[in-house]
Amino acid sequence: MQRNEAIRPSIDGTHMSSAPLITLVLILSSLAYWLGRRRAFALARRPSAGKLHSRPGYYGVLTGLWCGLPALVIVAVWQMAADPLLTRMAMDGVAAAKGVVNPDQINLLVNDMRNLVAGNVVAHEVDPLIQAAADRYLGLQRISNLALATAALTAALVGAYLILARIRPALRARNQVERVIEIILTLCSTFAVFITIGIVLSVLFESIRFFQQIPLADFLFGLKWSPQMAIRADQAGSSGSFGAIPVLTGTFLISGIAMAIAVPFGLMSAIYLSEYAGSTFRATVKPLLEILAGVPTVVYGFFAALVVAPAIRDLGALTGLPVASESALAAGLVMGIMIIPFVSSLSDDVINAVPQSLRDGSYGLGATKSETIKLVILPAALPGIVGSILLAVSRAIGETMIVVMAAGLAANLTFNPLQAVTTVTVQIVTLLVGDQEFDSPKTLAAFALGMLLFVVTLALNVIALYVVRKYREEYE
């Protein structure tokens, strides 16, 4: 396991000690809030001091923030930085003394030390050098924790004092507090973006490793998918081939069948619910339809594998068509049913959002209901409808469970919906289940497939955005 070099901070070792510290900082900061507020009140009562710029509570909050935030930041940064640093200091010279140079083996030594520190059972006899390092680590950790506590508490007290001393009527406490809150809000809103970037990068780096071993052209244009490889030279086994076309075809075939079910059914039911159905019918049926979206996909998988697939096979047998017992059609049909509510519910909402005045205008010109829907309402609701379809497509492409259970694992390159196919997501799962080694293209192929999936969905999004921009009929 070459990639398992991650230096995990031992949870019980370092983090337990910070819990009381954080509690103490929080207590101090509420104390600071109370002190700041009291001081502001006292100032406000003094007639010579003039009018306070902000309400007393803001002075309290400002003091509390300056007391708590710097201390908490110090705790967070320290916790992240301390462990690798301590480990290096503790292991200083150990590797050299044992004559180890290979980074993998050094990692093994570090892990041994870590296990000793955590009190875990160690596989083999304890090396005195390692034992010494572990003792050193524990000593260093004690010092580090003490230093952290001192630093954090000092920061808290200094911060609170600095603000308390500056509290006077002219201090614009409200503006400063609002600024801090704005910064916190900004951080929260960018959090998801950074996580997304992180996910993409992690997939990207593994994919690059894959493409160092398998040429990009072979992957993108190869017509054979057979990721099994011999692990050792003396082992019998195929050499593996990584053509993504059959897998991608399977994904598109199944998604296409699913969309062919979901779009007409979903759109028609949305039109019926929003334009024709009575309010009681709508209030009953819409939540029921949305329940479909809440059924776990595994349950749909049962349904597909145990009911739909055999039914299709039997039907095929009756008509003389050769149908595999696991077929793309079964998976696609059930997946289509699964995503009907995505299309219907969202489309219903956007159709309802079209202003009544447009309907009135059309009826006032003597248009019938169906003319009004076709010529006025649907064009006006188009962006939202495309959005709902797009959401459904990404659900279909990303869906795994139904396909595993109903469509099989065989990577057949076929457009025949009656045969077994496999999809990108299913292959990713099978590649990453069980033991893997991260220097084998077999495992890395999963990341390449993930990257491919990401690029495909991104492209679909861009195309849909373009379509919506071009054909949207903007009301208001």
Added chain:
Amino acid sequence: MAAVLDTVVDMRDVVMEKNEADAVAAKARKVDRDERRTVGLPFVEEPRMICREVNVYYGDKHAIRNVSIDVGKNEVLAMIGPSGCGKSTFLRCLNRMNDTVAGCRVTGEIFLDDLNIYDRKVDVVPLRAQVGMVFQKPNPFPKSIFDNVAYGPKIHGLVNSKSELQDIVESSLKKAGLWNEVSDRLDQPGTGLSGGQQQRLCIARAIAVRPEVILMDEPCSALDPIATATVEDLITELKEQYTIVIVTHNMQQAARVSQRTAYFHLGDLVEVGSTDRIFTNPRHQLTEDYITGRFG
């Protein structure tokens, strides 16, 4: 002085016997019924639309009570009255737009020429093509200016060829006084026009269906004074070819554009008469109070 008078009235109330009070209430009810009878001349020699004993209910609410009125040929009939008096509701009865409102029920008879429009056999679709409507807020479709005007002729199959459609669009826009402003950008979205232009586009859209009657529900309430003046001029011109019923909050507007005026009050049609007479010599107390600005 007034306070003293009030006290006297109060004392009289106190000493009033119960049966006396009942008698007064009965008289008040009678007066109320009398007042509900429409004053003036609701009927004309050459009617285009005839409404008799029209009642409208929204659920339990009695929104229009026993309204009988004629709409004459090639005249502009203005309907005025305070907010919530039912004038828009009544207007929407004339092309059965109230059908789309849930819980709305209409009784009585409304004739367009010889056709009882509330007859069971009548199809609302051709009716609304004959009785067009312009709404309070301009509501152009989110389509190009051309498609907005072409919408009606297309769905009614009024045209055989593209050039014919272009002719209808051009003539409708010209009649609506919008052609000169938009002739070079017919493919631009109608929603991009100014408010006054949008309202004239909606009028052009209604004209393109070749209606006999045009209903206008406060067509200028969302417009600035200059756009309002343009639309009012347009109404005066359209009167030559169409019968127009206009609901308005603006009494000066009613005085400027209409030949006859109907005053509605809390669901009753109080007074109808020639616009000149209504505004110079109202016969009913409520009409006088309203047009002199005592309420509303």
